[in-house]
Amino acid sequence: xxxxxxxxxxxxxxxxxxxxxxxxxxxxxxxxxxxxxxxxxxxxxxxxxxxxxxxxxxxxxxxxxxxxxxxxxxxxxxxxxxxxxxxxxxxxxxxxxxxxxxxxxxxxxxxxxxxxxxxxxxxxxxxxxxxxxxxxxxxxxxxxxxxxxxxxxxxxxxxxxxxxxxxxxxxxxxxxxxxxxxxxxxxxxxxxxxxxxxxxxxxxxxxxxxxxxxxxxxxxxxxxxxxxxxxxxxxxxxxxxxxxxxxxxxxxxxxxxxxx
Numbered sequence: 001x002x003x004x005x006x007x008x009x010x011x012x013x014x015x016x017x018x019x020x021x022x023x024x025x026x027x028x029x030x031x032x033x034x035x036x037x038x039x040x041x042x043x044x045x046x047x048x049x050x051x052x053x054x055x056x057x058x059x060x061x062x063x064x065x066x067x068x069x070x071x072x073x074x075x076x077x078x079x080x081x082x083x084x085x086x087x088x089x090x091x092x093x094x095x096x097x098x099x100x101x102x103x104x105x106x107x108x109x110x111x112x113x114x115x116x117x118x119x120x121x122x123x124x125x126x127x128x129x130x131x132x133x134x135x136x137x138x139x140x141x142x143x144x145x146x147x148x149x150x151x152x153x154x155x156x157x158x159x160x161x162x163x164x165x166x167x168x169x170x171x172x173x174x175x176x177x178x179x180x181x182x183x184x185x186x187x188x189x190x191x192x193x194x195x196x197x198x199x200x201x202x203x204x205x206x207x208x209x210x211x212x213x214x215x216x217x218x219x220x221x222x223x224x225x226x227x228x229x230x231x232x233x234x235x236x237x238x239x240x241x242x243x244x245x246x247x248x249x250x251x252x253x254x255x256x257x258x259x260x
Contacts, residue, residue: 001037005030010044013157016143022100023143026157027150038155043218045158046081057227058082059215060138061207062159063151064200064231077201078151079211080159082227088139088165093260096241099141099162104239104257105232106185106247108178108197108204109136109166112226116208118216126205126212127173129222135167135255137247138229140236164229167255175251179203182250185234187243193234204230 009026016023026041027033033041050056064077088094096102113131141162144153154160181197201207207230212222222228239245239259246256 001030001032001034001040005032006037006040006044009033009041009156010048013041013045013143014048016100020097020100022145025144025148025150025153027153033152033156035152035155038152039218041156042080042158045156046083049083049085054083054085056081057084057087057225058229059211059222059226060159060161060229061211061231062154064204064207077207077210077231078155078159079214080155080161082161082164082229086161086163087227088163088257090165090168090256094139094163094165094257096239096259099139100143101147102139102141102162102239103236104185104245105138105140105236106183106193106195106234106249107136107138107200107229107232108181108249108252109134109164110204110208110228110230111170112222112224112228114224116212116222118213118221121209121212123203123205123209126208130173130205130208132170132172133176133178133252134170135247135249135252136229137165137245137255137257138232139163139165139239139257164227165255165257166227167253169253171252178205181233181252183233184248185237186246186248187237187239189244192237195232195234197233199233200231207231
């Protein structure tokens with residue numbers, strides 16, 4: 001993909017975010033856009049935000065559910081960056097207008113106590129490095145109109161990242177079987193989704209190991225203190241002003257967000 005096209009794609013995504021105006025799929029606009037080029041566009045977008053004073057506070061894994069991989073015709077997940085500006089407090093009202101077309105999904109968030117440096121990271125390494133896990137809500141968002149995304153579209157768009165709300169009840173991995181955590185997602189008191197953590201590659205720690213090994217190819221390590229979102233164990237649901245969303249996890253507690 002031509003370098004000028006890479007810059008143009010990054011520009012288009014930045015404008016879409018600034019103006020809250022989703023754009024046509026990049027895969028329709030740029031015929032040469034493949035996965036490699038998409039990651040370059042993502043990194044360009046992140047570099048611009050870091051230059052503006054933001055910081056990387058973690059990473060997210062997307063497409064970790066086999067059903068989503070089959071839908072997009074891929075055989076592995078993708079990843080994006082979590083920036084400091086993306087983390088919201090449970091007590092904060094979440095303004096829908098800060099997003100383009102937000103949806104919510106629920107995840108078991110891993111908080112690292114030591115770095116994970118690939119390649120060769122195993123599930124055992126992930127378990128040793130994890131200080132605790134937290135209940136979390138991920139607000140996913142797409143700068144691509146109507147969520148008409150192919151794999152390169154979501155990768156370029158920082159894996160459709162929006163924001164993260166973390167619960168306040170840490171649990172050590174020795175106190176829970178991270179493969180068997182049941183979860184429910186309610187909106188305005190209505191049960192919308194149920195799932196279990198095993199939907200994430202059979203074990204969300206596998207997704208964290210995959211991530212550590214994947215980013216190693218770019219010279220990146222997962223750092224102590226970073227939050228890692230391994231992927232959702234339920235389908236995502238749309239949110240609108242006035243919605244109150246709560247996720248409840250077996251053994252981990254609950255986390256909620258109110259949208260305005």
